[in-house]
Amino acid sequence: MDINLNYSGSQVILSLKGRFTFKDYEQWRKAVSEAVSRDGITSVVVDFSDVEFIDSAAIGMLLVLREEGQEKKVSISIENSQGQVHKILELSKMLELFSKN
Amino acid sequence: MIDQDFQEIEKRIYKSKILVVDDSPLNRELIKSYLTSVGFHNIAFAENGRQALDIIFGDSPDFVILDIIMPEVDGFEVLEKVRKDRRFDNLPIFVQTALNQEERLKVFNCGATGLLMKPINQAELLSSLKAHLQTGVLIKDLKSYSQRVSKDLDLAKSMQIDLLPNAHTLDFIEKKMGILIHSEFVTSDELGGDLWGVEPISDSLLSVYVLDFSGHGIMAALNTFRLSSFLKQVLQTTKSPSACLEKINKYLFDNLPTGQFATMFLGIVDLEEGKISYASASAPPPFIVNHETLEVLSGNGEGFPLGIVENGGYEDREMAFNTGSRLFLYSDGMSESCDHKGNMFDDEGIQNFLESNISEKRFFESVMRDFRVRKGNAGTEDDLTVVSLKRNA
Numbered sequence: 001m002d003i004n005l006n007y008s009g010s011q012v013i014l015s016l017k018g019r020f021t022f023k024d025y026e027q028w029r030k031a032v033s034e035a036v037s038r039d040g041i042t043s044v045v046v047d048f049s050d051v052e053f054i055d056s057a058a059i060g061m062l063l064v065l066r067e068e069g070q071e072k073k074v075s076i077s078i079e080n081s082q083g084q085v086h087k088i089l090e091l092s093k094m095l096e097l098f099s100k101n
Numbered sequence: 102m103i104d105q106d107f108q109e110i111e112k113r114i115y116k117s118k119i120l121v122v123d124d125s126p127l128n129r130e131l132i133k134s135y136l137t138s139v140g141f142h143n144i145a146f147a148e149n150g151r152q153a154l155d156i157i158f159g160d161s162p163d164f165v166i167l168d169i170i171m172p173e174v175d176g177f178e179v180l181e182k183v184r185k186d187r188r189f190d191n192l193p194i195f196v197q198t199a200l201n202q203e204e205r206l207k208v209f210n211c212g213a214t215g216l217l218m219k220p221i222n223q224a225e226l227l228s229s230l231k232a233h234l235q236t237g238v239l240i241k242d243l244k245s246y247s248q249r250v251s252k253d254l255d256l257a258k259s260m261q262i263d264l265l266p267n268a269h270t271l272d273f274i275e276k277k278m279g280i281l282i283h284s285e286f287v288t289s290d291e292l293g294g295d296l297w298g299v300e301p302i303s304d305s306l307l308s309v310y311v312l313d314f315s316g317h318g319i320m321a322a323l324n325t326f327r328l329s330s331f332l333k334q335v336l337q338t339t340k341s342p343s344a345c346l347e348k349i350n351k352y353l354f355d356n357l358p359t360g361q362f363a364t365m366f367l368g369i370v371d372l373e374e375g376k377i378s379y380a381s382a383s384a385p386p387p388f389i390v391n392h393e394t395l396e397v398l399s400g401n402g403e404g405f406p407l408g409i410v411e412n413g414g415y416e417d418r419e420m421a422f423n424t425g426s427r428l429f430l431y432s433d434g435m436s437e438s439c440d441h442k443g444n445m446f447d448d449e450g451i452q453n454f455l456e457s458n459i460s461e462k463r464f465f466e467s468v469m470r471d472f473r474v475r476k477g478n479a480g481t482e483d484d485l486t487v488v489s490l491k492r493n494a
Contacts, residue, residue, distance in 0.1 A: 056313075060316070063359055093383070
C-alpha cells in the first residue's frame with residue numbers, strides 16, 4: 001500500500017492506495033507518528049478512496065491511530081471507503097467509532 | 102541462542118575433535134605442536150588411510166587434516182569413501198599437498214574442502230581451521246535450536262487442538278440433542294488465532310461459538326489460550342448471548358493491548374422453541390440452511406469487535422432453527438479467500454456454495470470440496486474455521 005501525507009493548515013490527509021494489510025505495519029506507524037506529532041495538527045483524515053482491501057490487522061492499525069489521536073487531542077476520521085472495505089468498516093462499526101471522536 | 106557471544110563460540114571451537122592423517126611421524130608431531138600451542142587438545146592421529154576411515158566413521162571428528170600419498174589406502178580413497186556417506190557432508194577435510202595443478206583439481210573433485218600447502222604453515226592452518234570450526238558450531242546451534250522450537254510448536258499445536266470440542270462431546274450432543282456437528286479447523290502457521298466450541302447448557306439448550314483473534318501465528322494463539330478458560334465459565338453462567346459477549350468484551354478490553362481484538366459469533370440453540378438466539382462481534386454473518394424448504398438465510402454479523410470499546414452494546418438477534426435446518430458458521434479465512442482469478446468470495450460467495458450444494462447428501466463435505474476446488478492460491482493466508490450444526494430431531 002502507498003501512503004501519502006498532505007498537510008493543509010491544522011489538518012492532514014492520509015491518502016491510502018492499494019491493499020491495507022499486516023504488511024503495512026511499519027510504514028503505517030511511521031506515517032501516523034509523523035502526522036499526529038506535527039505542531040498545530042488537530043485533525044487527521046484517513047482517505048480510503050483508493051483502498052481495495054483491508055484485513056483485520058488494518059483495523060488494528062486504525063485503532064492504534066485512534067488511541068494516539070485521543071492522547072494528543074487530535075481528531076481522526078475515516079472517509080470515502082468503498083466496496084468490501086466499506087462493508088468491513090461498517091460491519092465492525094469502525095465508521096461509527098471514528099465518527100464519535 | 103542465535104546471537105550467541107562470539108567469545109563463547111571461540112571457546113567452544115577449542116574443544117573440537119581434530120584428526121591428523123599423515124604417514125610421517127615427524128609431520129604428525131609438527132602439526133600436533135601447531136595445534137596444542139594455541140589450545141587445541143582433542144587431537145587424534147592416523148598413520149594411514151585405513152586408520153583414518155576407522156576414526157572418521159567411529160568418532161566423527163569435527164575437522165580432518167589429510168595427507169594424500171600414503172601406503173595402502175591413500176588420501177583420495179579416504180575422500181571418496183567419506184563423501185559417499187551423507188552424514189559427513191559438512192565435515193571439513195583439508196588436504197596437505199605439494200601436488201601439481203592437475204592433482205590439486207582431482208583433490209577437489211574428490212570432495213576436499215580446502216588445501217594446505219606443504220610444508221604446512223601454522224598461520225594458514227589455524228585460520229582455515231578456526232573459520233570452519235566456527236561455522237560448524239553455529240550450524241550445530243541452529244540445528245538444535247530449530248529442532249527444539251519445532252518440537253515446542255508441535256506440542257503447542259496439539260494443546261491448541263485440545264481446546265476444541267473432542268469426539269466424546271460431539272457424540273454426546275448428537276445422541277442427546279439430535280444435533281450433528283461437522284467442523285474444519287486449519288491454521289495458516291503452526292498455531293492459529295481461531296477458536297470454536299460448543300457447550301451444552303441443558304437438555305434443550307446448546308451454546309456454540311466461533312472466535313477469531315486479529316492476526317495469526319503465535320501471538321494470536323496465545324490469546325486463544327488466554328481466553329478459553331474464561332470463556333467456559335462465562336458460557337455456563339450467563340443467560341443471553343449479548344450479555345456473554347459484553348463480559349468477554351470487557352475482559353479483552355482490560356487485557357489486550359490496543360490494536361489487538363477478536364471477532365466472535367455466539368449463539369444459543371433452543372430446541373424447544375425451535376430457534377437460535379445469537380449475538381455477533383463483527384463475525385461473518387451466520388447462515389441457516391433449510392434442507393427442507395431449500396432456502397439459505399443470512400443472519401447479521403454486525404457489532405463491535407471484542408476488546409476495542411469498553412461497552413460493546415451487543416444486540417440479541419434470532420433465527421428459526423427447526424428439524425432439518427443447519428447452522429453454518431465460518432471465520433473470515435473462508436470468505437476472504439480468493440478464487441483463481443483473484444476475486445474474493447465474500448459472504449455472498451459462501452452463500453452460493455451453500456445454495457448450490459443444498460441437496461447434496463454429504464452437504465458439509467461437498468461445500469468444503471467446492472471451496473477448495475474454486476479457491477486459488479492468491480489472497481491472504483489466514484486461519485480457517487468452519488462449523489456446521491445440523492438439527493436432525
